Amino acid sequence: MxxxxxxxxxxxxxxxxxxxxxxxxxxxxxxxxxxxxxxxxxxxxxxxxxxxxxxxxxxxxxxxxxxxxxxxxxxxxxxxxxxxxxxxDENVVNGYVNLIKQNYSLIEKRTLFETLQLIQNAPRVFVSYWESVLKGPAMDLENFLFDQELKVTLLDSDWDTINKRVESVKSGDLFIFFTKYGTSKHLEKIILKINQSGGKVIFISGRMPSVAISRTVDSIHTLIVDGVEMEDNHVFISKSVPFHYFNDLLIYHFLNTKENK
Structure with missing residues (x-):
């Protein structure tokens, strides 16, 4: 011994x-x-x-x-x-890989391309993070779209600020919402107002949207944020990881379609 x-x-x-x-x-x-x-x-x-x-x-x-x-x-x-x-360390790596694989299987490419078309055709884009943990992915997407010379604005979930933006919506304006849960009644009201004003909505969430939201939005992406089963309870995988992965997929196809035009 x-x-x-x-x-x-x-x-x-x-x-x-x-x-x-x-x-x-x-x-x-x-x-x-x-x-x-x-x-x-x-x-x-x-x-x-x-x-x-x-x-x-x-x-x-x-x-x-x-x-x-x-x-x-x-x-x-x-x-x-x-x-x-x-x-x-390997357990953490496996957690990331498993979570990305699960989302890879879940994300529909057809819906991804519908989302791309909405972004590319929008006169103005508003990217909103509904929980502070998703500020990173929202900022990343906003920065990318800005670099592509789109008219884009970053928003949080502040009621007054979003309402002011919604009140000034023009036909075709696009709102992209990042949310972990997607069950907020507040968010439902905001999306309904956007729809009634002729705006469009992309809904990216860690939960299935409510019936009201499903009927109102133009594109839905439901991501897996809690799907990793780990033997080690001390392994923590950030809830923002699937949203970063979604962004990277979106950006990849955005650049590919742009080059092929």
């Missing part, structure tokens, strides 16, 4: 002295530093504030024969820790 931590787990803390517990605590908190610096017993004793005898006493209780074997066992523990960290 060439592992300091494994051997440590076989010893009851009650059988360790106060000094030995201090050494253990320091080693746990500074494992990578001790290994990477090839720390000698003199420095370890100095860092912990103890004598050599306390260190050797701890090693004897763990049946580790000498400081050299102790150093080897710590190196093994450090390698194992790096492997675990890499495995955690």
């Amino acid at each position: 060439r592992s300091f931590l494994a051997k440590l787990s076989t010893v009851d803390d009650k059988n360790l002295t106060t000094r030995e517990l201090q050494i253990v605590e320091y080693i746990k908190n500074n494992l990578q530093t001790i290994v990477s610096n090839n720390m000698k017993i003199e420095q370890l004793a100095q860092e912990v504030g103890t004598g050599y005898s306390a260190i050797y006493g701890l090693l004897n209780k763990l049946n580790i024969k000498g400081y050299r074997d102790f150093s080897i066992s710590l190196a093994n523990d450090a390698d194992s820790a790096e492997i675990e960290i890499a495995k955690d």
